[in-house]
Amino acid sequence: MPEIIPSPDANYLMDLLKKIISFKTVAPPGSNYQEIVDWLVPIFREMGFATQKMVMPKEVFAAKCSDPRLVGDRFNLRADLSVGAEKTLVIYAHLDVVPAEGNWDSDPFQAVAKNGRIYGRGVSDCKGSIAALIAALKALLESGKPKYNLSILLTTDEEVGGYSGLCYLTDLGQVKGDLMLCMDGFSDDVVIGSNGIITWDVVVHGRSSHSGSSFLGINAVERSIPVMDALMNLKKVVQARRSLLPASTALEAMGKKNLMPILNITMINGGIKENIVPDRCTLRGDRRVIPEESMDEALAEIERTLKPLDIDFDLKFYPGYPPMSVNPDHPWVLEVREAVQRGMGFFPRLSGAQGSLDQAYATEKTGIPTCVFGVGRQLESNIHGLNENVRVADLNGFARFLIELLRA
Numbered sequence: 001m002p003e004i005i006p007s008p009d010a011n012y013l014m015d016l017l018k019k020i021i022s023f024k025t026v027a028p029p030g031s032n033y034q035e036i037v038d039w040l041v042p043i044f045r046e047m048g049f050a051t052q053k054m055v056m057p058k059e060v061f062a063a064k065c066s067d068p069r070l071v072g073d074r075f076n077l078r079a080d081l082s083v084g085a086e087k088t089l090v091i092y093a094h095l096d097v098v099p100a101e102g103n104w105d106s107d108p109f110q111a112v113a114k115n116g117r118i119y120g121r122g123v124s125d126c127k128g129s130i131a132a133l134i135a136a137l138k139a140l141l142e143s144g145k146p147k148y149n150l151s152i153l154l155t156t157d158e159e160v161g162g163y164s165g166l167c168y169l170t171d172l173g174q175v176k177g178d179l180m181l182c183m184d185g186f187s188d189d190v191v192i193g194s195n196g197i198i199t200w201d202v203v204v205h206g207r208s209s210h211s212g213s214s215f216l217g218i219n220a221v222e223r224s225i226p227v228m229d230a231l232m233n234l235k236k237v238v239q240a241r242r243s244l245l246p247a248s249t250a251l252e253a254m255g256k257k258n259l260m261p262i263l264n265i266t267m268i269n270g271g272i273k274e275n276i277v278p279d280r281c282t283l284r285g286d287r288r289v290i291p292e293e294s295m296d297e298a299l300a301e302i303e304r305t306l307k308p309l310d311i312d313f314d315l316k317f318y319p320g321y322p323p324m325s326v327n328p329d330h331p332w333v334l335e336v337r338e339a340v341q342r343g344m345g346f347f348p349r350l351s352g353a354q355g356s357l358d359q360a361y362a363t364e365k366t367g368i369p370t371c372v373f374g375v376g377r378q379l380e381s382n383i384h385g386l387n388e389n390v391r392v393a394d395l396n397g398f399a400r401f402l403i404e405l406l407r408a
């Protein structure tokens with residue numbers, strides 16, 4: 001008898017996606033989390049999953065989520081299916097989307113199909129993958145059971161770099177399994193690494209005076225110039241480094257072959273009036289850390305660069321997500337790539353992300369080998385932009401990939 005491979009129902013997938021997009025889980029402020037989780041719970045229950053709504057307690061929220069733009073309860077969903085398998089696969093995606101301002105061609109919260117694509121806020125990042133996951137599970141469970149126990153985590157506030165989602169669940173010990181698939185990615189490559197991020201600020205101090213006798217004061221804006229010069233020299237050193245990890249397909253097309261570290265000055269703030277010598281100037285920026293570097297060494301390097309300057313300043317660091325690097329030879333990586341080959345018809349490259357992922361926090365703390373693969377194309381889906389879209393073929397292909405990954 002020929003093997004019958006379960007096939008996702010494309011209409012069901014589309015209906016799911018339309019409904020999921022209609023929840024305005026925009027972050028900030030991060031709203032409608034309870035509504036979307038309450039809608040998802042019965043869908044997973046009907047498929048035999050045990051579900052847990054994990055709401056972040058108000059005091060933890062107050063202590064860990066200082067962003068004043070975030071309001072309301074943080075509902076995360078964990079859905080588990082135990083099939084008596086030896087290994088458990090954790091599957092992660094976030095429920096929130098970035099705001100949808102500007103002149104969209106159609107309502108961003110009413111997913112619309114046009115020319116082989118679906119348009120809507122979050123169709124690619126990353127609600128399309130959630131719709132595909134449900135459609136894949138439904139097809140798979142109707143005819144059999146997955147080869148792994150499943151632990152699905154659908155979380156909050158990823159788009160604001162928040163703590164309330166995957167990081168919170170990680171610290172609670174709720175990220176438990178042997179393998180992990182992060183669906184917050186693209187269909188271009190299987191991502192097995194990412195840069196870490198440190199934001200920093202330097203406050204340069206001066207002394208204010210009348211600008212007509214500016215020699216009586218110390219001009220903090222002008223004194224920031226040597227600080228910026230020193231940082232720009234360090235930038236050259238830092239950005240000449242390369243990771244062994246290949247860059248994404250999209251960046252490779254622009255000549256960036258490997259993941260690289262970054263140092264930016266992105267904000268400058270100083271002075272109150274043209275005729276007042278400013279007593280304070282603040283520079284802010286970030287540092288992206290490749291997996292081969294260490295977060296601590298990146299901080300120390302900036303400190304060493306600025307210390308010799310004869311300038312009164314305060315330097316502060318705000319370390320964010322660490323870098324991530326999964327062994328490319330881990331069998332899980334090959335398993336994911338082969339499932340892509342069977343489900344979507346191509347053998348994907350491996351690459352690293354220049355950006356920083358909350359997944360990296362979970363991977364570092366749990367040690368679970370992780371692949372990042374999702375729906376959407378880096379150069380065409382316009383993620384976070386106007387008319388975000390995804391190829392219908394990719395959505396259905398992603399559901400087939402999941403079936404290939406999960407079927408026994």
Ligand SMILES: [Zn+2]
Pocket residue numbers: 094125126158184
């Ligand atoms: Zn995302």
